[in-house]
Amino acid sequence: MSEKLEVLLTAQQLQARVYEIAKQIIEDYGQQSLVLIGVLKGSAYFLADLSRALPEEVRLDFVQISSYGAGKTSSGTVQLRKDHDIDIHGQHVIIVEDVVDTGLSLSYLKNLLATRKPASLRTAAMLVKPGAMKEEAIPDYVGFKIENDFVVGYGLDHAERYRNLPYIAILREDSDPKA
Ligand code: IMP
Ligand code: MG
Numbered sequence: 001m002s003e004k005l006e007v008l009l010t011a012q013q014l015q016a017r018v019y020e021i022a023k024q025i026i027e028d029y030g031q032q033s034l035v036l037i038g039v040l041k042g043s044a045y046f047l048a049d050l051s052r053a054l055p056e057e058v059r060l061d062f063v064q065i066s067s068y069g070a071g072k073t074s075s076g077t078v079q080l081r082k083d084h085d086i087d088i089h090g091q092h093v094i095i096v097e098d099v100v101d102t103g104l105s106l107s108y109l110k111n112l113l114a115t116r117k118p119a120s121l122r123t124a125a126m127l128v129k130p131g132a133m134k135e136e137a138i139p140d141y142v143g144f145k146i147e148n149d150f151v152v153g154y155g156l157d158h159a160e161r162y163r164n165l166p167y168i169a170i171l172r173e174d175s176d177p178k179a
Contacts, residue, residue, distance in 0.1 A: 002173070002174050003158075003171055003172065003173055003174075004171075004172045004173075004174075005153075005162075005169035005170070005171060005172075006169055006170045006172060007167050007168075007169050008146065008151060008167075008168050008169055008170050009144060009154075009167060009168040011166040011167050013144075014049075014126070014143070014154055014166075014167065014168065015049065017126075017143045017144065018046070018050055018053055018143070019053050021050060021053075021124065021141050021143065022050055022053035022054050024141060025050075025054060025094070025124075025141065026054065026055065029092060031055075032057075032092050033057040033058070033059070033091075033092065034054065034057065034058050034059070034091075034092050034093075034094060035058075035059045035060075035061060035086055035088055035091045035092065035093045035094070035118075036050070036051055036054075036058060036059070036060050036061070036093075036094050036096050037060075037061045037062065037063055037084050037088075037093060037094070037095050037096065037113070038060065038061070038062050038063075038096045039062075039063055039064070039065065039095065039096065039097050039098070039105065039109065040062050040064040041064070041155065041157070041163065042097070042098030042099065042155040042156050042157065042163070043096045043097055043098045043126075043155060044163075045154045045155040045163075046096060046098060046124075046126045046143070046154065046155060050124070059086055061084040061085055061086045062084065063080065063082055063083060063084050063109065064080075064081040064082035065078050065080055065081060065105055065108065065109065066078070066079050066081050067079075067104060067105050076104070078104055078105055078108040080112065087116075088113065088116050088117075089116060089117050089118065090117070090118070090119050091118050091119055092118065092119050092120045093113060093118040093119075093120065093122070094121075094122045094123065094124050094140075094141075095109055095110065095121070095122070095123045095124070096123075096124050096125075097124070097125040097139065098125065098126055098127065098154075098155045098156050099125060099126065099127040099128070099129065099151070099156060100125045100127070100128045100129065100137055100138075100139060101129050103137030103138075104137075106123055106125070106137040106139065107137040110123060110137070122139075122140040122141070123139040123140055123141070124139055124140065124141035125139040125141070125142060126144070126154065126155075126168075127142075127145075127146050127151065127168070128142050128143075128145050128146070129145075129146055129147070129148050130145055149170045149171075150170070150171050151168050151169065151170055151171065152165065152169055152171045153165030153166070153167050153168045154166065154167065156168065158171055
């Protein structure tokens with residue numbers, strides 16, 4: 001089955017939006033130090049760009065969860081596969097996600113990290129698919145609201161491919177009626 005990529009957001013659009021989000025975060029947190037916790041693997045590019053647009057008082061960490069297999073739909077259950085290392089007790093924490101689809105992953109992580117008593121806990125996602133929102137997991141910082149398409153690039157994958165695209169594209173397959 002052949003696949004087709006349709007550019008949705010260019011590298012320039014992504015970079016410009018990252019700087020706007022960083023500006024907003026700087027306004028909100030001032031001089032306070034921050035811990036950014038990226039959700040592996042999809043958030044890697046967003047986290048790298050966002051952190052470099054923020055002042056030096058930023059620490060990075062990662063968590064990994066599994067909810068999706070090799071397919072395009074969520075399995076519906078979320079499991080923690082890798083925890084963060086930095087002690088976030090009393091810290092200002094922002095969870096950094098690639099995309100919020102059902103919201104299950106982000107609300108799972110928010111609940112988990114909240115038990116560790118950070119001084120504050122917010123969430124940032126490059127993309128949000130509002131139509132599919134199952135739970136109240138709208139991020140505090142949103143890059144772009146998109147339609148309910150399956151997208152790849154800028155960290156997002158399909159079966160581990162396409163993460164390295166510098167832009168975000170809709171992945172269409174030949175059998176896809178919208179192709
Ligand atoms: P949620 O728990 O349904 O919000 O799913 C969020 C996770 O599913 C994201 O962190 C991605 O890893 C994955 N995901 C959701 N939609 C897409 C997509 O369009 N492309 C690639 N991965 C996606
Ligand atoms: Mg993810």
